[in-house]
Amino acid sequence: MEKPELIKDGKRLDGRGPKDIRPLRIEAGILKEAEGSALVEWGGNKVLAGVYGPRECIPRHLSDPYKARLKVRYTMAPFCSPGEHSRSGPNRRSIEISKVIREAFEPVVMTHLFPRSQIEVYIEVLQAEGGTRVAALTAAAVALADAGIPMKDMVSAIAVGKLDGQVVTDLGKDEDNYGESDVPMAITHRNKEIVLLQMDGLLTKEELAQNLDDAIEGCGKVYEIQAAALRKTYENGERGKLKL
Amino acid sequence: MNIEKIIVPGELIWEQEMRVANTVVADGKTYATVVGMVRDDRFIPLELVYKAKAGDNVVGVVTDVRHAGYSVDLGLAQDGFISSKFTRVSFKQGDLIFGRIKFADEVGNVDITDAKRLPTGKLVDVPASKVPRIIGKRSSMLNVLRDGTGCSIFVGNNGYIWVGEKGNVQLSLKTIDFIVRKAHTQGLTDAVAKYLNENGGNVTVPPRDAPEGAMPPKEETAGENPLMHPAAETEKVQPEQPEVVEETKKTEEKLDIEEM
Numbered sequence: 001m002e003k004p005e006l007i008k009d010g011k012r013l014d015g016r017g018p019k020d021i022r023p024l025r026i027e028a029g030i031l032k033e034a035e036g037s038a039l040v041e042w043g044g045n046k047v048l049a050g051v052y053g054p055r056e057c058i059p060r061h062l063s064d065p066y067k068a069r070l071k072v073r074y075t076m077a078p079f080c081s082p083g084e085h086s087r088s089g090p091n092r093r094s095i096e097i098s099k100v101i102r103e104a105f106e107p108v109v110m111t112h113l114f115p116r117s118q119i120e121v122y123i124e125v126l127q128a129e130g131g132t133r134v135a136a137l138t139a140a141a142v143a144l145a146d147a148g149i150p151m152k153d154m155v156s157a158i159a160v161g162k163l164d165g166q167v168v169t170d171l172g173k174d175e176d177n178y179g180e181s182d183v184p185m186a187i188t189h190r191n192k193e194i195v196l197l198q199m200d201g202l203l204t205k206e207e208l209a210q211n212l213d214d215a216i217e218g219c220g221k222v223y224e225i226q227a228a229a230l231r232k233t234y235e236n237g238e239r240g241k242l243k244l
Numbered sequence: 245m246n247i248e249k250i251i252v253p254g255e256l257i258w259e260q261e262m263r264v265a266n267t268v269v270a271d272g273k274t275y276a277t278v279v280g281m282v283r284d285d286r287f288i289p290l291e292l293v294y295k296a297k298a299g300d301n302v303v304g305v306v307t308d309v310r311h312a313g314y315s316v317d318l319g320l321a322q323d324g325f326i327s328s329k330f331t332r333v334s335f336k337q338g339d340l341i342f343g344r345i346k347f348a349d350e351v352g353n354v355d356i357t358d359a360k361r362l363p364t365g366k367l368v369d370v371p372a373s374k375v376p377r378i379i380g381k382r383s384s385m386l387n388v389l390r391d392g393t394g395c396s397i398f399v400g401n402n403g404y405i406w407v408g409e410k411g412n413v414q415l416s417l418k419t420i421d422f423i424v425r426k427a428h429t430q431g432l433t434d435a436v437a438k439y440l441n442e443n444g445g446n447v448t449v450p451p452r453d454a455p456e457g458a459m460p461p462k463e464e465t466a467g468e469n470p471l472m473h474p475a476a477e478t479e480k481v482q483p484e485q486p487e488v489v490e491e492t493k494k495t496e497e498k499l500d501i502e503e504m
Contacts, residue, residue, distance in 0.1 A: 154254035
């Protein structure tokens with residue numbers, strides 16, 4: 001496929017302005033057997049996250065007598081995209097994403113409260129359309145809160161970047177593939193700490209500074225939807241997660 | 245029903261510094277670490293991971309028989325332990341037990357004492373944060389639940405609930421589910437009494453702020469806690485070595501969990 005014109009008359013491929021994010025819908029507590037769970041539908045992305053624990057650390061020799069071990073597994077379903085995903089097990093890319101997501105949560109989750117145990121976060125990408133790692137991180141944050149795992153702060157994530165010389169927020173698949181730069185970022189709500197920052201492509205110092213401001217603004221919007229999803233689980237005076 | 249504002253992790257609770265459980269203080273302000281509600285100067289967690297503490301009552305499953313005691317699954321990261329020193333009853337793998345935490349340390353070791361075997365029944369796993377609502381103020385909710393369904397029910401602070409085979413078990417399970425779903429609403433005991441009556445239960449215990457006389461007879465709870473000496477209690481009935489299951493069946497009616 002030839003590179004499409006990414007920005008036309010100030011509008012992006014799907015008609016968004018530079019700072020608009022794709023429609024985002026989050027639902028918390030949707031899995032019966034997980035202690036905490038979330039479904040994130042972000043543009044064409046569909047990501048499911050389930051949290052288990054704190055439970056017995058396996059293998060045992062990896063348990064830490066001072067804190068819980070955080071275990072994150074990000075995987076893509078074989079049917080998640082038109083590209084090659086013939087087997088859904090861990091591969092080079094998903095191992096890397098699992099690692100960066102885990103490291104994003106390590107400063108936030110209060111692991112010192114649960115020594116010798118492990119907290120497991122399983123993230124499944126059911127459908128991918130650019131920015132799955134930020135969607136995965138957003139889902140995992142909601143699932144952790146839904147599981148009642150204490151966190152010092154809420155984490156929200158968004159991708160920013162550059163298309164045809166213009167700095168934009170929340171890149172889609174084509175924008176990611178044909179754009180000049182893609183910068184996924186995760187920022188905590190209260191402290192505005194950057195817990196994930198990766199970069200693909202090239203940016204000037206000024207563009208990166210602009211990107212950072214956009215990411216803080218975008219994460220603010222994501223946070224509102226995350227918080228609303230958690231509140232909504234109690235909305236109708238009802239909340240049920242009982243295994244009978 | 246009256247629903248208060250739900251607070252999410254990282255959200256501001258108070259502008260001043262408050263040393264309250266499940267919160268963090270930063271820059272002189274107090275923030276939540278779990279999903280919860282604020283009522284006056286209390287922060288009520290709605291989702292919480294159970295942490296064992298001494299004095300808690302627990303329901304568990306014996307997972308292993310070891311030479312010095314028994315391992316018990318309490319739904320925690322580590323199994324609890326019943327030392328043979330502190331129990332006269334012997335257990336088998338798979339036995340359901342009701343006991344009290346004697347000691348819990350910071351790395352997750354839990355010692356259980358006063359353990360007694362529960363007869364065959366249904367084990368239900370509920371979030372530990374909902375347990376205070378299932379018990380209610382001075383066991384008010386539990387009394388309504390037992391009275392309305394005719395079931396024998398034991399609630400552990402760890403979130404495991406045992407429901408005996410006698411009585412309307414299905415209604416008990418449905419009602420526990422109802423309480424868990426509505427745990428964050430007010431006036432719940434009345435709502436549960438109504439729910440029980442609508443679904444074939446028969447509630448006779450006045451639900452809330454009941455006068456002393458309306459509570460179950462005092463004699464039942466007076467004197468020694470039968471939990472302490474399960475054998476002593478039944479010896480009057482059966483002088484020769486009683487079967488353990490028999491023994492627990494005899495004592496379960498007289499048990500009192502009000503101190504929870």
